[in-house]
Amino acid sequence: MALKVLLMRNKAATKKKLLEELRSKDEGFQTREQELEASIEEMDESTPEADRKVVEDAVEDLTKEKDAHEAEKKKLEDEIEELENKIKEQESAPPEPQAGDDQGASQNSRSKRGKDRDMETRTEFFGRTMQERSAIFANEEVKDFMQQVRSCIKEKRAIGNAGLIIPQNFLPMIKEVTEANSKLLKYTNKSDITGTARITIMGSVPEAVWTEQCGKLNELELGFNDVEMDGFKVAGFFKVCNALLEDNDVNLAQELINALGIAIAKAKDKAIVYGTGVKMPMGIVTRLAQTVKPSDHNDTEREWKDLHESNIKTITGKTGKELFKEIVRCLKMIFTDYDSGNLVWMMNRQTKLDLVVEAMDTNMNATIVSGMNDTMPVVGGKVEELKFMADGDIAFGYMTNYKAVQRKGLQLGQSEHVRFLEDQTVFKGTERFDGKPVIAEAFGLININGKTPTTSIVFAPDKANEEDVQLASLKIGSNKLFPVFSAGTYEYMVNTSNASSKIEAVAKRAGAAITIKNKETSVNNGESASFTDGENTLSITVSFAGVEKEYIVTVNKSAAA
Structure with missing residues (x-):
């Protein structure tokens, strides 16, 4: 029963957090x-029709967003109330007697029940009560996991290639930490899968047809599309002080859970925006920048x-009110049949502060409120x-149109080398995740500084799979390379008298550019x-999945005799 209560508390806490986020939008x-x-008050007979249309569209959008917002709040409030009632019922029910317990043990258990109810105050272990926390660490799966983690530290050995499976009891807490630290995951349409999955999604919803009350009904054509989702590995590395690893299980578990969640959250956010779709999810910006249909795009999608x-x-030369007029106009370019009130604007801190400054010329009080609530000045979201x-x-859009899937399970791995000088051990947490x-x-990308928006960024190098961005062979005509070519050597020299030579480079990884x-x-x-x-410099760059490696060849051409 304690586990059922634990699960319901977790669900209620998650929904309360979502409700708080919704209320913060009020x-x-x-x-x-x-x-x-x-x-509206500023408009008069001299107001251009285009400006009137912008205001009318903004009013309509606000009304739709607010109605959806209130409906979502009401739904969450009802769900939270239902969960809290179930928790009360479970907690008030007498515990089931354990097999083999004698009458004295039963009486002892009943005498403790009153004390257990006094321990309902929250502890620092991810909002669990002392009773719930004790139940977690009494689980044999958790005990075995903690014992193996400690063993790998004391014996200075690696966990092994297979890694340790994170106990199921820890997964809800890691998920809480990940979602709390991920800035984008909470807005996406999330699902759990067990492997490659084909997910059916609704296309554009048609408009219903008006007819006489006794007339025949029109059949509406609903379009459904399939999207194939895989599970790419996302891994985060973190360091843990050995002194903490030798501490009690609660402190050790808390540190591992926090570190795992934060490391994975950072990687997911970056992939949701700029993921290449190769060895990682397809990012919003990457999809917008595509100029040709990808070869792996399914006909059923x-x-x-x-x-x-x-x-x-690109917005050029606009400031103050004119800048925000352009931003509002840019909202027209995104598909809105699926907006659910979760319009999100993604930018760095410098860009956000620039917008706040520009908004001060329009409405100082409103700008202050927007800054405090982390909402887009003037426009909202x-x-x-x-x-x-x-x-x-600035990347923006209705984030429920981004589908994120993750496999049910996490693994913990450990470096083969202990950082003995810092008295630390390096761990890694891995999870399977995909999205597109x-x-x-439903998404757009703009730049407010008059520059072409950035559509790709370099991800942290995948050193464990460095061969993906290495050459299998390199030839500069019939000239001899010094030193002899090797995939892991990145600088060469060639001496030649030829005025030109054919460059032939072959990548190890199929599909690498x-x-x-x-x-x-x-x-x-x-x-x-x-x-x-004289000296000529050849640069050969191999790129794959957002990672690149450069080979440099210095060609020394001698003057013709």
Whole structure:
């Protein structure tokens, strides 16, 4: 029964957190209403029709968002109330007698029950009571896990290639930490899977047809599309002080759970925005920047559309009210049939502060409220700061149109080498995760500094799979390389009297991109590069899944005799 209560408390806590997030938007809606009232009062007969249309659209959008917002709050409140009633019923029910217990043990158990109820105050172990915490660490699976973690430290040995499976009792807590530290995951449409899965999603919902009350009903055509989701591995590394590893199980488990959740959360956020779709989820920005239909796009998926011009814009030379007018106009470019009131704006802190400054010229009081609530000034919608985004870049959209899936399970691994100088041990947490914007039209990307928005970034190098960005062979015509070519050697020299030579580079990894430059001139792989007398620098870059490696060849051309 304790485990049932634990599970229900976890569900209730998660829903309460979602409810708090929804309630935090209330002031944002009030602010937008005030701003729209001011905009309406400013309109007169000289107001251009285009500006009137912008205000009308904003009013309509606000009304829809607010209605959906209130409905979602009411639904969560009802669900929380139902869970709390069930928890009370479970806690008031007498415990089932254990097999083999004698009458004295039963009486002792009943005498303790009153004391147990006094321990309902929350502890620091992820909101669990002392009773619930004790039940977790009494579990044999948890005991075995903690024992193996300690053993690998004391005996200075690795956990092993298979890793340790994180106990099921820990998964809800790791999920809480991950979702609390991930800035984007909470907005996505999440599902748990056990492997590769084909998920059916609804396409555009058609409009119902009006008819006479006794007339025949029109059949509505509902379009469904399949999306195939896999489970790519996301891994985060973290260091744990050996002194803590020698402490009690509660402190050790708390440190591991926190570190696992935070490390995985950071990796997921970056992939949701800029993931390449190769060895990782497909990011929002990456999908918008596609200019050709990917070869792995299934015919059963939603129809692929080229959005690199329609949904990526640059705003130039606009400040104050004019800047926010442009931002509002950019909202028109995203597909809104599926908006559920969860419009999210993603940018770095510098860009957010620039927007706050520009908004001060429109409505100082509203700007202060927006800043305090982390909402987009004037326009509305939640703002999330992501430090990996470029200055001026803003990605935005209705995040429920991003499908995220994760496998049920986590693994814990440990470095084979103990950091004895720092008295630390390095651990890694791995999880299977995938995601993609299933309705890409619901997202957009802009830059407010007059620059072309950044559509790709370099991810942390995957050193464990370095061969993905290495060459299998490299030839510069018939010239001899010094030293002899080796995949792990990245600098070479060539002496030649030839005015040009064919460059032939072959990547180890199928699908890896190869970019060749002769000084500042691009050269196609398999074509010839021209050399001038003296030193010429060839750059051969291999890139795959957001990671790249550069080979440098210095070509010394001697003057013709």
